[in-house]
Amino acid sequence: MTEQEKYDDIPGTTLFDAAKSRAGYHLNMFCMSLMDDANRKAFKADEAKYLDRFPMSPEQREAVLKRQWNRMLELGGNIYYTSKLGATDGLSFQNLAALMTGSTQESYAKMMIEGGRPITGNRSKSEWKNRG
């Protein structure tokens, strides 16, 4: 495997590399703008209109409006930026993690208290093929 293929083989994980950073620049800078309270209010008042300020792709806009958290990562979003959109919605990192893993908040929190997601079975996409 090439180095890139080895990274790509890690399941459920997006590497925020040059390609992702370039693709996600405006998406992430939109999220960054939500650090400002006036911007948060403007976004909440009319989300689609606010997004017009940022030259994002239609797919990125849709992912933001529908709060598709994993899709945002695929389209170049970075978790430290998308978490600012989460914070605007009142969601913590752990709330977002539960959403991205398809868990309920309760079962995700329970998994963490019990020691987290184990490394065994989570190193390679080949290990995820037979997941239910």
Place this chain on the structure above:
Amino acid sequence: MAKLIAGVATSHVPAIAAALDNGKSGEPYWQPLFKGYEFSKKWIADLKPDVVILVYNDHASAFSLEIIPTFALGCAEEFPPADEGWGPRKVPVVKGNPDLAWHIAQSTILDEFDITIVNKMPVDHGLTVPLSLMCGQPKEWPFQVIPLCVNVIQYPPPTGHRCWNFGKAIRKAVESFPGDQRVVIFGTGGMSHQLQGPRAGLINSTFDKNFLDRFSADPESLTKIQHLEYVREAGSEGIELVMWLIMRGALDIDAKEIYRFYHVPASNTAVGHMILENRH
């Protein structure tokens, strides 16, 4: 000359700030974590360092994708707590030491580490959570702080080997500074955790405990860990552990382990903590 006397490694989870700032540190979920730092608070209160060089990463607070410095050294008089979306943490303003910071900048650049000099920089939980863990909730932080901000968000972060050597250059810089300051260096972040995607919640205690053992006794071997191994074994955010190697590189190879603590979880993260003192 100034002297680098000790190092502190610790995680810097934002939920720890939220727990402390909202008076939840005594709750059953958080109590074991804060108990794990009681020794450390006493240790640093007794040690009374003049300056702490605090190696951490910014989480899209001071820096965005507009500018991504690999190593950014805070040379200002002071650094305000950043507004991370909920208003700034109500913790003291961080007072710097521009004389020593500029000296470190000059010395390390001439040693071929092309760092970025920063004169204006709000500091987020990456820097203030380690201060809170080590000092509690004082009115003023009990020492000056020189922030050293490392990019670990945009791939690739600096290699562990580079961080280790940078730590050595920092040691040399500190110990060529005319003064009698007693300096401690913090390496923060980690340990295993992944905040993003369907694999979020990953914790690898075996990796972490092995890392702690080697961090104490065989630290140079850790410089061989490649980014791929960090991401796969310790999670996409576990790669923050390269920052610990700046701290460890600045210490004696045979620095004495004073204290160790490991706890799962703090929110999504495995918390690791170690104190080492130089012998020489």
